[in-house]
Amino acid sequence: MRLIGLTGGIGSGKSTVAQRLRALGVPVLDADEYAREGALVLKSEICQTFPEACSGGEINRAALGRLIFSDPEARRRLEALIHPYVRQRMREETEKARQAGHRLVVHDIPLLFETGREKDFAGVLVVAAPTDLRKARVMARSGLSEAEFEARDQSQLPQEDKVRRATWVIWNDADLDTLYSRVEAWLEEVQR
Numbered sequence: 001m002r003l004i005g006l007t008g009g010i011g012s013g014k015s016t017v018a019q020r021l022r023a024l025g026v027p028v029l030d031a032d033e034y035a036r037e038g039a040l041v042l043k044s045e046i047c048q049t050f051p052e053a054c055s056g057g058e059i060n061r062a063a064l065g066r067l068i069f070s071d072p073e074a075r076r077r078l079e080a081l082i083h084p085y086v087r088q089r090m091r092e093e094t095e096k097a098r099q100a101g102h103r104l105v106v107h108d109i110p111l112l113f114e115t116g117r118e119k120d121f122a123g124v125l126v127v128a129a130p131t132d133l134r135k136a137r138v139m140a141r142s143g144l145s146e147a148e149f150e151a152r153d154q155s156q157l158p159q160e161d162k163v164r165r166a167t168w169v170i171w172n173d174a175d176l177d178t179l180y181s182r183v184e185a186w187l188e189e190v191q192r
């Protein structure tokens with residue numbers, strides 16, 4: 001079984017590619033989904049570490065998000081809590097996919113390079129798009145302001161570095177149909 005990493009900057013279209021791969025029958029495990037699950041399971045540890053981001057024992061996601069985007073040390077502490085949980089869940093789900101006979105499993109990891117994970121994969125697929133397009137798509141989708149987009153984008157490895165370190169790149173600089181056909185072409189290539 002081949003394990004492939006999927007990553008891309010905010011607004012690149014990574015989630016859209018993940019969705020398309022799932023529709024084509026490829027198991028895509030979403031690190032963000034397990035991180036959200038981990039935040040629930042590890043709620044009391046998180047609230048102990050970041051009392052300012054909790055009230056009544058519940059995490060205030062917006063407050064926690066602001067804290068970690070403005071304080072790199074806080075971000076490292078949160079990651080040290082959640083990443084081991086995410087890895088464990090992804091190992092479990094990968095094993096299930098292997099047992100179900102899948103020959104390809106994709107791990108969708110926003111900070112794949114930043115967390116030094118590339119060595120875990122047979123190859124890494126990077127989804128990339130011009131920064132202006134990424135900004136416009138994110139602002140339309142989530143109502144993030146331009147400044148919030150910039151802050152988030154700049155907290156990640158620059159897109160050009162991701163592209164340089166990629167095994168494969170899908171450019172998402174046209175319409176959705178074009179993106180889908182690029183995803184299909186990529187899948188054919190890796191399944192050959």
Ligand code: ADP
Nearest residue numbers: 010011012013014015016137141174175176179
């Ligand atoms: P990411 O997961 O990389 O942050 P998404 O896949 O969520 O990005 O895409 C961001 C937004 O842009 C979504 O609303 C998505 O539907 C839209 N989008 C992605 N690719 C295209 C495209 N080629 N044309 C038009 N809209 C797109």
